[in-house]
Amino acid sequence: MSRDRRFPDEVAGPFESPPRRFEDREGREIEIRAHDGSEREYEALASMYGEFDPADRAQGIPPSDDRRIREWLDNIFCDACLNVIAWDGDTAAGHATLVPDDDAHELAIFVLQEYQEAGIGTHLMEALLGHGAESGVGKVWLTVERWNQPAVGLYKKIGFEISDSESFEMEMAIRLTDGSDEGG
Amino acid sequence: MRILLGVGGSDDSLRALERTIERANEAGDDLTVAILDEGGTDRTVDDIEADVKEALDSGGIEADIRYVEGDPGSKLVDIAESEGFDRIALSGGTTSPMGKIQLGSTAEFVLLNSHVSVSLIR
Numbered sequence: 001m002s003r004d005r006r007f008p009d010e011v012a013g014p015f016e017s018p019p020r021r022f023e024d025r026e027g028r029e030i031e032i033r034a035h036d037g038s039e040r041e042y043e044a045l046a047s048m049y050g051e052f053d054p055a056d057r058a059q060g061i062p063p064s065d066d067r068r069i070r071e072w073l074d075n076i077f078c079d080a081c082l083n084v085i086a087w088d089g090d091t092a093a094g095h096a097t098l099v100p101d102d103d104a105h106e107l108a109i110f111v112l113q114e115y116q117e118a119g120i121g122t123h124l125m126e127a128l129l130g131h132g133a134e135s136g137v138g139k140v141w142l143t144v145e146r147w148n149q150p151a152v153g154l155y156k157k158i159g160f161e162i163s164d165s166e167s168f169e170m171e172m173a174i175r176l177t178d179g180s181d182e183g184g
Numbered sequence: 185m186r187i188l189l190g191v192g193g194s195d196d197s198l199r200a201l202e203r204t205i206e207r208a209n210e211a212g213d214d215l216t217v218a219i220l221d222e223g224g225t226d227r228t229v230d231d232i233e234a235d236v237k238e239a240l241d242s243g244g245i246e247a248d249i250r251y252v253e254g255d256p257g258s259k260l261v262d263i264a265e266s267e268g269f270d271r272i273a274l275s276g277g278t279t280s281p282m283g284k285i286q287l288g289s290t291a292e293f294v295l296l297n298s299h300v301s302v303s304l305i306r
Contacts, residue, residue, distance in 0.1 A: 059280075059284035167289070
């Protein structure tokens with residue numbers, strides 16, 4: 001799956017790395033932390049994706065049944081992958097992930113329905129990109145359905161630029177460091 | 185049913201071929217395999233043909249093999265419509281490192297333009 005991707009020339013950020021705490025627009029105390037590799041966090045995420053509204057799936061993820069959810073989580077919790085999770089107490093409210101791809105990383109972000117439109121997505125994105133930058137990630141890309149204007153707006157606000165609008169899904173990209181990607 | 189299956193050089197195309205052969209065996213479909221020159225792969229048309237023949241042999245099924253030159257999407261639609269096929273079958277796309285399904289330009293063109301029913305194989 002290697003093909004030439006375009007990335008902005010200018011470096012975005014800096015982004016503050018996790019952990020970070022804030023009160024969301026619904027008054028909930030949210031904490032964002034990097035994934036600690038524990039079984040407890042894995043199970044909390046499997047539970048979050050089990051409750052995920054199928055209407056909020058994007059290009060087939062998250063999968064809809066428990067077995068496929070766990071296969072997918074195993075894939076995106078690879079050694080070189082980076083994951084941050086938004087917590088409301090012991091409940092996983094959102095999750096953002098960077099998965100290595102040649103000399104860059106692919107990004108995806110998910111916020112559980114009842115926690116959407118509360119400012120959590122912006123914090124999650126910034127925390128993940130901060131975590132990525134401090135871990136040596138230089139270039140990040142994502143795809144988004146072109147009708148999903150709230151998501152496109154969020155990505156633009158963070159500093160993503162449209163890099164390919166000729167496919168079914170729109171591709172957007174951001175540069176975190178001057179050099180090439182040093183791994184994750 | 186007369187099926188026209190488009191096969192390019194990617195792994196997902198070969199998976200779609202195996203699934204379509206299984207299905208043809210069960211349903212008694214009349215299968216034609218169209219070898220597409222989609223680019224974006226190291227496999228030559230000869231490599232793809234060898235894979236197709238091997239899959240047909242091991243599936244115990246006979247099928248016409250066609251070579252499609254030029255734009256793969258428009259040629260597939262043209263063949264299916266002008267020669268009375270009942271259905272076009274294609275790989276349902278590749279997946280990104282993240283696991284997101286990505287539809288290729290051939291599938292996109294065929295879905296939007298074909299008047300013959302289309303199956304995306306996953």
